[in-house]
Amino acid sequence: xxxxxxxxxxxEDPSLRNKPLIVxxxxxxxxxxxxxxxxxxxxxRSAMPSVRxxxxxxxxxxxxxxxxxxxxxxxxxxxxxxxxxxxxxxxxLDEAFLDVTGVQRLFGPAPKIAHMIRERIRDEVGLVAxxxxxTTKHVAKLASEAAKPKAAKNGPVPGRGVxxxxxxEAIDFLHSLPVRALWGVGPxxxxxxxxxxxxxxxxxxxxxxxxxxxSLGQSAARHLHDLAWNRDDRPVVSSREAxxxxxxxxxxxxxxxxxxxxxxxxxxxxxxxxxxRKAKSAGRTVTVKIRFGDFRTITRSKTLPAASAHxxxxxxxxxxAMAAVDVTDGVRLxxxxxxxxxxxxxxEQMALTEGVVDADTSxxxxxxxxxxxxxxGSVVPAPLVGPSGEGAFKWGERQWxxxxxxxxxxxxxxxxxxx
DNA sequence: TCTGGGGTCCTATTCCTA
DNA sequence: TCTGTAGGAATAGGACCC
Numbered sequence: 041x042x043x044x045x046x047x048x049x050x051x052e053d054p055s056l057r058n059k060p061l062i063v064x065x066x067x068x069x070x071x072x073x074x075x076x077x078x079x080x081x082x083x084x085r086s087a088m089p090s091v092r093x094x095x096x097x098x099x100x101x102x103x104x105x106x107x108x109x110x111x112x113x114x115x116x117x118x119x120x121x122x123x124x125x126x127x128x129x130x131x132x133l134d135e136a137f138l139d140v141t142g143v144q145r146l147f148g149p150a151p152k153i154a155h156m157i158r159e160r161i162r163d164e165v166g167l168v169a170x171x172x173x174x175t176t177k178h179v180a181k182l183a184s185e186a187a188k189p190k191a192a193k194n195g196p197v198p199g200r201g202v203x204x205x206x207x208x209e210a211i212d213f214l215h216s217l218p219v220r221a222l223w224g225v226g227p228x229x230x231x232x233x234x235x236x237x238x239x240x241x242x243x244x245x246x247x248x249x250x251x252x253x254x255s256l257g258q259s260a261a262r263h264l265h266d267l268a269w270n271r272d273d274r275p276v277v278s279s280r281e282a283x284x285x286x287x288x289x290x291x292x293x294x295x296x297x298x299x300x301x302x303x304x305x306x307x308x309x310x311x312x313x314x315x316x317r318k319a320k321s322a323g324r325t326v327t328v329k330i331r332f333g334d335f336r337t338i339t340r341s342k343t344l345p346a347a348s349a350h351x352x353x354x355x356x357x358x359x360x361a362m363a364a365v366d367v368t369d370g371v372r373l374x375x376x377x378x379x380x381x382x383x384x385x386x387x388e389q390m391a392l393t394e395g396v397v398d399a400d401t402s403x404x405x406x407x408x409x410x411x412x413x414x415x416x417g418s419v420v421p422a423p424l425v426g427p428s429g430e431g432a433f434k435w436g437e438r439q440w441x442x443x444x445x446x447x448x449x450x451x452x453x454x455x456x457x458x459x
Numbered sequence: 460t461c462t463g464g465g466g467t468c469c470t471a472t473t474c475c476t477a
Numbered sequence: 478t479c480t481g482t483a484g485g486a487a488t489a490g491g492a493c494c495c
């Protein structure tokens with residue numbers, strides 16, 4: 041999708057159409073999550089600090105994200121995809137790979153299917169999609185980039201919409217691109233390749249793997265060299281289990297005391313476990329991420345002998361992990377995430393058969409039921425209730441509380457809050 | 460310029476155990 | 478009993494993606 045979040049916002053509020061629009065936090069530590077092509081003309085890009093975006097485009101309109109809304113639009117698109125093929129691999133809310141190998145007898149050749157899907161997304165959802173068609177996943181992805189509109193003074197100049205790279209054209213197409221275009225080449229890898237004199241994919245392709253490996257390591261070198269020759273046999277995988285679930289938050293001002301840090305950690309643990317339990321998962325490893333005022337970032341992790349979804353157990357582990365961390369320099373961001381995930385039902389059954397069930401299990405179940413019925417803000421850890429200001433509604437910020445229309449919001453809606 | 464939040468994957472090191 | 482070693486798990490950090 042083109043400028044997905046910004047396009048959805050403009051669709052919902054016509055007064056935002058054809059204007060430089062930025063979706064993201066406009067606070068001092070906000071970044072651009074998505075922006076309209078009108079904003080891009082001024083040099084605004086996603087992931088750019090909002091302060092800089094404002095400087096580049098003072099007339100830009102900032103809106104905070106509505107993640108729940110984007111999810112709804114995403115689902116509508118997926119329903120369209122499903123009418124063509126069950127082999128859909130979501131990359132994000134607004135991108136997916138579709139394998140149409142087996143359905144061309146039914147719907148026609150892949151480029152025709154691409155046009156049909158694009159038209160239906162335009163007519164039924166109201167959004168502009170760009171589609172790349174190719175015989176490998178990564179060329180399809182690059183082709184979709186080539187299909188996108190370009191930013192210009194009076195709004196976007198339409199792109200080709202559908203960009204087809206046939207198998208015999210793939211090498212020429214690839215070799216003309218900058219290495220940075222390759223999936224997996226970011227700023228750090230691009231710098232290293234530049235020091236080998238490599239700017240274009242074609243130059244990378246002609247370099248011996250050994251030489252690339254001297255700079256990037258064997259695995260990455262092999263992988264990128266393969267991609268440069270269009271050797272990519274990764275299949276479209278339609279269902280994938282999450283490997284980790286977590287939450288992190290950047291604070292408007294650095295936290296200076298361990299009490300403040302502890303209070304935030306309690307909230308992050310609760311939010312993470314709440315989501316993990318909704319996903320019917322339990323985790324064995326907890327990782328705490330700490331970013332200091334100077335942007336130095338460390339992680340500390342601890343692993344349990346068996347997976348758990350009990351707040352007290354996880355919090356204790358978090359406290360152990362944090363024991364040796366000095367926060368007096370100021371903490372800018374905290375994160376908590378769980379990995380080594382296992383199905384919650386199996387974990388609880390195991391606990392039952394081993395006779396280690398305690399009051400926690402039924403307590404957690406009761407909390408789940410109350411939250412299902414009255415909202416996530418209805419039960420909160422005691423240290424965050426009361427006159428300190430972090431009461432039930434502040435709890436979890438807007439992300440976990442009810443919205444005006446009574447629905448649960450998730451994810452980036454949190455940008456509405458100032459923290 | 461001053462850097463979000465959700466993730467995945469890879470690598471290096473350390474520690475434990477067979 | 479001591480030592481070397483190989484492999485796996487845990488831990489930490491970094492790059493990258495949207």
